[in-house]
């Protein structure tokens with residue numbers, strides 16, 4: 001499978017679709033949990049680990065909570081109940097506003113996700129639908145942009 005990544009562009013509208021429901025159906029609750037725990041193990045060792053709690057017990061809580069979000073967004077049972085009336089994806093963008101997330105952070109996050117999916121046995125079309133969601137949605141978590149540098153030719 002081709003894990004395509006396109007760059008986030010400041011202010012650009014980002015169309016995305018939730019992953020196919022079949023993804024949850026194929027993996028089930030335990031399978032999703034196993035997959036997402038592997039993903040966060042990768043994050044814990046990554047260049048964006050500093051964004052997350054360093055304390056193992058606190059990090060374990062993040063793992064558990066975030067897994068429930070992914071179960072729900074993949075059409076599983078509604079086990080993630082923090083949206084406070086807001087639409088789930090809209091709420092999730094807000095959560096990330098508390099952190100300065102750059103494109104580089106997003107690429108590191110997607111790198112872990114790619115590694116995780118490569119080691120997950122599930123139908124390619126389902127995998128692709130999950131990837132397409134995270135690849136697009138992650139653009140909306142990017143809220144910090146490096147200053148554009150202008151190079152002028154000197155005469």
Ligand code: HEM
Pocket residue numbers: 048051052053062065066069070082092095096099101105106107109110133134135137138141
């Ligand atoms: C598809 C993209 C992403 C999704 C679906 C996603 C999902 C989530 C979820 C479900 C939470 C937990 C919210 C809560 O209930 O408190 C969360 C928190 C967080 N996410 Fe993301 N995320 C994404 C991308 C990213 C990226 C690119 C970064 C880069 C650093 C990031 C960093 C964080 C951090 C630091 C937290 C807070 C962890 C804590 O509780 O201390 N996320 N994310």
